[in-house]
Amino acid sequence: MSRKPCCVGEGLKKGAWTTEEDKKLISYIHEHGEGGWRDIPQKAGLKRCGKSCRLRWANYLKPDIKRGEFSYEEEQIIIMLHASRGNKWSMIARHLPKRTDNEVKNYWNTQLKKRLIDQGIDPLTHKPFALNPNPATPMTSEGQDDSNPSNLDEQSQSGSMSPKSLPFSSSSCNLQEINNSDETPRNKGSVSPKNCRFKKSSSTSKLLNKFATRAASIGNMLSASMEGSLIRSTTLSPCLNDSFSETSQFQMDEFAPFSHSPEQHITDHTKEDIGMDFDLNNSEYDFSQFLEKFSNIEAEDIGGYNQDLLLADVSSTSVDEDNMMQNITGWSNYLVDDPGVYYDTNQDYDDINFI
DNA sequence: AACAGTCTCAACCGCCTCGAG
DNA sequence: TCTCGAGGCGGTTGAGACTGT
Incomplete structure (x- = not known):
């Protein structure tokens, strides 16, 4: 037939x-x-x-179609949803009021995909193409010319620095490189949510800020734990304390996404700093629980954006430890790595840790 | 100014899903 | 339960705009 x-x-x-x-x-x-x-x-x-x-x-x-440039928030939503669901353009478009699936698809193919590739991230898997064995020369604000195409190419080829993401690159929050370092993370590109903050212009940004902070922190913990060489809490606590106190005022006690067993090689001190409890010996984590917890925090503080809409399509999929780690690392990198990232003018570039 | 290469995005194509009969 | 067709969806194309030489 x-x-x-x-x-x-x-x-x-x-x-x-x-x-x-x-x-x-x-x-x-x-x-x-x-x-x-x-x-x-x-x-x-x-x-x-x-x-x-x-x-x-x-x-x-259709009269209610929004045209023109995508906002920063819209970009983040597209990236997040694409990471979790892939090329489900109509689904992604449903989370972007007045945008069509065709427009989202075109924007991904012409803009976002290229940007991720420039940053050394596979747009299909949302994971780094390969870890850079030779970390790029530490960056400073001096001598960097974003408009210089040759610079951009070199940076993108090195897989370590996104031209568009300066001064906050994904590299500055690369968890795996941190863990491969003998030096303290503080001195060599620790995950510092404070340094990787989003614009505070909207409720969506606040939501994403929180998630980025959480994801980076959890990624640090899991990564360190799995390597059996947990970073001392003193190296983690400053950034975490900063970010949590400044960006969200979380009630940390209420947030324990993977709480089961007290038996783990995370020191109590570290747990205290992180403010959460993991069962790292559990082979499977329900990532949706994490998202659910996250979505319930400070619901009234999120403002106009419908969190449920954002999170509704995250399936309750259990992932193994590796996938969990990759998801968190990838998401945190995305969330802190964007040309629209807010830069705190009170902060010197010297405070930013590049790898 | 002319040409070539690149980019953007509206539109098309073909497959899939789902509901009606 | 099966068939059929409308509508939905994602991949792809190509015309026009843009940019560099």
């Missing part, structure tokens, strides 16, 4: 729509409403197939 193609027919027009055609379609839909797309062309006097009409309406003519 073969299905006849939707859009075959003599004299059917293809290609760009004219304003005249647009007017006809708009007029018809205003009068009769959406639906029954197969019959619309004939009734509206259009030499187009119904499918083409539906697409034209849905992607372009």
Whole structure:
């Protein structure tokens, strides 16, 4: 059995729509409403197939479509949802009011994907292409010219520094490199949420800030624990304390996403600093629990954005330890690595730890 | 100014899903 | 339960705009 193609027919027009055609379609839909797309062309006097009409309406003519540049918040949402769900453009678009799946898809393919590649991250897996065995020369604000394309290429090829993400690169929060270092993380690119803060311009940013902080912290803990060489709490606590106190005022006691066993090689001191309790010996973690906990924190403080919408599509998938680690590392890197990242003007570049 | 290369995004294509009969 | 078709979805294409030489 073969299905006849939707859009075959003599004299059917293809290609760009004219304003005249647009007017006809708009007029018809205003009068009769959406639906029954197969019959619309004939009734509206259009030499187009119904499918083409539906697409034209849905992607372009619909009155509540938002066009133009994507905001910082929208970018972050796309990246997060793509990381968790892949190329589910319609699903992602549902989280971006007034954006169409086609627009989101185009934006990903033309902008975000390239940006991730520039940063040495595989846009398909959302993981680094490869860890850089030779960390790039530490960066300073001096001598960096973002507008210099040759600089950009070198940086992207090194996989260590995103031109667009300066001064806060993903590298500055690269957990694995931190753990491979003999030096204290503080001196060699520790995960410092304070240094990797988002704009505070919106509720969504606040939400993302919190998640970034959490993810980075948890990533640190898991990574250190799995290597059996836990970073001393003194190296972790400053950034955590800073970030938690400044960005969220979390009630840390309430946040214990993976709490089960007290038996682990995390020192009590560290746990205290982190403010949470893990069962690192448990082979599986329910990542959705983490998200659920996260979404419930300071619900009233999130403002207008619908967290449920953001988190609704995160399935309750149990992941193994490796996946958990990769997810957290990847997400935290994304969340702190963006050209729109807020830079605290009270802070010197010297305070920023680059690898 | 002319040309070539690159980028963007609207539109198309073909497969999939789901509901009606 | 099966068939059929409308609508939905993601991948791909290509025309036009843009940029560099």
